[in-house]
Amino acid sequence: MRLTAEHLDWTVQSKKLLDNVSLTVEPGQNYGLVGPNGSGKTTLLKLLAGLRKPRTGQVLLDGQPISRMRQRDIAQTLALVEQQAETTDRLNVRQAVGLGRTPFLSPLRPWSEQDDIIVARALNDVDMAHMADRLWHTLSGGERQRVHIARALAQQPNILLLDEPTNHLDIHHQLSILQLVRQLPVTVVIALHDLNQAMACDRIGVMDHGHLVADGPPAEVLTTERLQTTFGVQADLIEDPLDGSHIMRFRNAI
Amino acid sequence: MSPLLAAGAFTRPILRWFWLTPLILVIALIAGTAIGETSIPIDIILKVLANKLWDAGYAVDPIDSGIVWSYRLSRAIVAASCGTGLALAGVVLQALLRNPLADPFLMGISAGASTGAVSVTVAGLGAGAITLSAGAFAGACLAFGLVVVLARAAGSGTGGGGRGIQTAGAIILAGIAGSQLFNALTAFIITKSANAEEARGIMFWLLGSLSGVRWEDVMLAVPAAVGGLLVCLWHMRALDAFTFGVDSASSMGVAVRPVRGILIGVMALVTAVMVSMVGAIGFVGLVIPHAMRFIVGSQHARLIPASALAGAVFLIGSDVLSRVLVPGQVLPIGVITSLIGAPAFALILIRGTGAR
Ligand SMILES: Nc1ncnc2c1ncn2[C@@H]1O[C@H](COP(=O)(O)OP(=O)(O)O)[C@@H](O)[C@H]1O
Ligand SMILES: [Mg+2]
Numbered sequence: 001m002r003l004t005a006e007h008l009d010w011t012v013q014s015k016k017l018l019d020n021v022s023l024t025v026e027p028g029q030n031y032g033l034v035g036p037n038g039s040g041k042t043t044l045l046k047l048l049a050g051l052r053k054p055r056t057g058q059v060l061l062d063g064q065p066i067s068r069m070r071q072r073d074i075a076q077t078l079a080l081v082e083q084q085a086e087t088t089d090r091l092n093v094r095q096a097v098g099l100g101r102t103p104f105l106s107p108l109r110p111w112s113e114q115d116d117i118i119v120a121r122a123l124n125d126v127d128m129a130h131m132a133d134r135l136w137h138t139l140s141g142g143e144r145q146r147v148h149i150a151r152a153l154a155q156q157p158n159i160l161l162l163d164e165p166t167n168h169l170d171i172h173h174q175l176s177i178l179q180l181v182r183q184l185p186v187t188v189v190i191a192l193h194d195l196n197q198a199m200a201c202d203r204i205g206v207m208d209h210g211h212l213v214a215d216g217p218p219a220e221v222l223t224t225e226r227l228q229t230t231f232g233v234q235a236d237l238i239e240d241p242l243d244g245s246h247i248m249r250f251r252n253a254i
Numbered sequence: 255m256s257p258l259l260a261a262g263a264f265t266r267p268i269l270r271w272f273w274l275t276p277l278i279l280v281i282a283l284i285a286g287t288a289i290g291e292t293s294i295p296i297d298i299i300l301k302v303l304a305n306k307l308w309d310a311g312y313a314v315d316p317i318d319s320g321i322v323w324s325y326r327l328s329r330a331i332v333a334a335s336c337g338t339g340l341a342l343a344g345v346v347l348q349a350l351l352r353n354p355l356a357d358p359f360l361m362g363i364s365a366g367a368s369t370g371a372v373s374v375t376v377a378g379l380g381a382g383a384i385t386l387s388a389g390a391f392a393g394a395c396l397a398f399g400l401v402v403v404l405a406r407a408a409g410s411g412t413g414g415g416g417r418g419i420q421t422a423g424a425i426i427l428a429g430i431a432g433s434q435l436f437n438a439l440t441a442f443i444i445t446k447s448a449n450a451e452e453a454r455g456i457m458f459w460l461l462g463s464l465s466g467v468r469w470e471d472v473m474l475a476v477p478a479a480v481g482g483l484l485v486c487l488w489h490m491r492a493l494d495a496f497t498f499g500v501d502s503a504s505s506m507g508v509a510v511r512p513v514r515g516i517l518i519g520v521m522a523l524v525t526a527v528m529v530s531m532v533g534a535i536g537f538v539g540l541v542i543p544h545a546m547r548f549i550v551g552s553q554h555a556r557l558i559p560a561s562a563l564a565g566a567v568f569l570i571g572s573d574v575l576s577r578v579l580v581p582g583q584v585l586p587i588g589v590i591t592s593l594i595g596a597p598a599f600a601l602i603l604i605r606g607t608g609a610r
Contacts, residue, residue, distance in 0.1 A: 049505055099498075
């Protein structure tokens with residue numbers, strides 16, 4: 001499914017948090033969203049998910065304006081993993097993942113075996129099946145993050161939006177989550193902190209003070225000049241002797 | 255099938271226990287009818303019921319018959335309905351506002367409903383049950399709106415998960431302000447417009463009292479409680495979806511605004527109906543949902559039926575206590591629920607939001 005944003009503006013208390021942001025993510029593409037803290041990545045993802053209405057501009061799913069779709073229909077095709085979503089409720093991992101089935105259920109379409117199977121698969125995908133009965137408040141930050149991802153997977157989305165999903169994860173689970181996301185046959189928009197991880201995306205957008213200042217293939221976007229102007233770091237690109245890909249070596253902040 | 259699946263389907267385990275619900279309710283109603291200053295044997299209660307419902311024609315002492323049918327049974331049924339309605343209002347408010355301390359009484363909704371009901375009484379707009387409820391509903395909505403606006407201004411809004419006790423505190427502070435305001439308004443209206451005897455009656459009712467409950471009240475209380483229960487059950491998955499906050503609910507397909515509007519509107523109406531009959535009975539909406547979360551967990555498919563039942567049983571029990579605790583006197587039921595509820599409230603405060 002193709003996800004398009006056209007000229008998105010978003011203002012809070014006369015502070016412009018997004019300014020004329022346009023982007024297109026092709027079906028099946030992995031789109032990486034990078035940018036310094038507070039540059040507007042989370043805000044953009046919320047607009048893309050239809051949680052906020054843009055002041056001007058629109059978001060389109062396969063050409064259809066999201067503002068004219070019912071929330072339930074949106075949730076059947078698009079899932080969001082928020083950066084921070086916490087609860088003080090007593091619920092276990094399986095129940096938390098089961099919430100992802102909400103857009104498909106109703107009083108007339110109750111929980112079924114099919115839903116059990118989808119939840120079990122999602123738990124397997126994020127390597128949390130062995131913790132299915134653990135209570136939420138007993139989980140570590142990384143485990144909670146994986147549960148959130150499983151919940152989004154349980155929505156069986158065509159488009160998956162992830163807001164810094166590798167935060168709190170150990171390196172093993174960072175890589176396995178990224179691998180999983182890449183293998184999924186869905187369109188992905190993923191906000192990432194680690195620029196080297198972003199290099200593996202099909203396409204990258206760079207946010208800076210609410211503007212999308214660069215948008216294109218990783219090698220064209222993440223240049224040493226871009227790292228200086230947007231991220232304020234001096235870095236060199238060095239070549240991986242194994243596969244010839246580029247790795248960023250950060251020298252110092254400027 | 256993997257052991258993983260066998261362990262935890264979503265709704266099936268509750269079906270196994272569901273038949274217990276009406277059984278427990280009937281037992282509680284019979285116990286509430288049997289126990290009192292003069293206890294009445296169960297066989298007499300059953301005979302009276304048979305006489306009234308099917309004209310069975312058993313020979314029963316007319317005094318016993320009067321106590322059972324005209325006094326205690328209607329009282330027990332109204333108590334049960336109020337318990338169910340108030341407990342459900344607590345469940346819904348806590349889920350939607352993501353706030354463990356949300357409760358119709360603490361949030362000033364009951365106080366607003368009292369003001370509305372008293373205004374209608376004093377203004378002489380006809381003291382029918384429906385007009386009273388309508389006045390109470392208007393007051394309840396006004397109070398809820400005021401408290402939420404205040405809480406938003408004081409805290410950082412009621413949306414989002416994880417802001418925890420900070421927002422929880424804002425709601426309570428706003429609730430105190432709202433309650434004080436509406437209680438003062440009520441006192442003002444009473445002092446200004448009612449004579450001494452009326453005033454005494456109204457004050458007693460304000461504390462929460464089941465005296466004077468009649469079968470006409472049953473006809474209003476039961477539909478309100480059952481209607482509230484059905485609306486909650488219809489929306490149980492939406493309520494679950496708020497577990498991780500408003501945005502999360504929205505991203506899982508819940509139409510947040512309409513769902514919140516319907517649920518809060520219906521719960522304000524249920525609270526208003528109950529308050530207009532029996533006054534502001536405190537803490538039911540706080541204590542019952544918390545206790546039930548400990549027993550059945552926080553999934554609404556279980557929490558809603560469990561809280562509805564426990565609320566009913568709790569108020570039937572409180573009513574019995576209010577009648578037998580001081581010989582020759584009937585305490586306002588609100589005194590009993592507050593004596594139990596206030597310590598429980600303190601406990602929840604001390605344990606913080608982790609108690610959910
Ligand atoms: N509701 C809000 N009210 C005011 N400012 C906000 C709000 N949401 C986000 N911001 C501000 O908008 C900017 C962008 O935030 P965000 O999208 O979370 O950035 P990122 O995810 O890239 O770190 C930040 O400066 C943040 O403080
Ligand atoms: Mg962010």
